[in-house]
Amino acid sequence: MSKRSAVHDTFTLERTYPAARERVFKAFADPAAKARWFTPPEGWNVKRAGMEFKVGGKESVTSTPPGGQPHVFDAIYLDIVANERIVYVYEMHIGAAKISASLATIQFAAAGSGTKLTITEQGVFLDGYDDAGSRKQGTQYLMEQVGRSLETN
Numbered sequence: 001m002s003k004r005s006a007v008h009d010t011f012t013l014e015r016t017y018p019a020a021r022e023r024v025f026k027a028f029a030d031p032a033a034k035a036r037w038f039t040p041p042e043g044w045n046v047k048r049a050g051m052e053f054k055v056g057g058k059e060s061v062t063s064t065p066p067g068g069q070p071h072v073f074d075a076i077y078l079d080i081v082a083n084e085r086i087v088y089v090y091e092m093h094i095g096a097a098k099i100s101a102s103l104a105t106i107q108f109a110a111a112g113s114g115t116k117l118t119i120t121e122q123g124v125f126l127d128g129y130d131d132a133g134s135r136k137q138g139t140q141y142l143m144e145q146v147g148r149s150l151e152t153n
Contacts, residue, residue: 004127011136012120015143019150021108024115025083027146028106029053037145040065055080059088069095084108099129117143 017024027033031051039046040063049060059075075090086106092099102123109116119139125131 007125007131008123009125009131009135010120010122011139012118013136013139013143014116014118015147016111016114016116017147017150018114020113021083021110021115023150024117024146025108027149028086029080029082033149037149038142039063039145040071041141053077053080094129097129098126100125100131100135102135117146119143 027037031048031053034051035048038061043066045064047062047064049062051057051059053059055077057077059073059077061073062070063073064070070093072093073090074093075088077086077088079085079087084107087104089101089103091101100123102121104119104121107118107120109118121135121139123131123135
């Protein structure tokens, strides 16, 4: 039997985008808009099982690296305040192994004519999965992707 463990980590990231809060919020709330930036690195296969953006709604995305096991993101939205806040919980799996569970809060605030986005994540990494900061790095990558999607749309 494998040894069970739970290692906790919390981080907060901030970015300011030169776009109105409504537009930045829409990048997270609209399934088509989110699909433009919520993507893995180039070369990975992506399968979206759906996104129901409402309190209690679910979102699921499976991304598979070349020659690797599927990485599954399964989320449930807990709180949504239009143009202000999104709170959700999610599990991550690699193959059949559950590697983490997280609570994420995204806040949208006016910053001049733009938007300050703040993401805080509280995670627990399970049963020997050593994150070594990769979740924070992955979230930074996604925040850059949001910025790129706002530039082109």
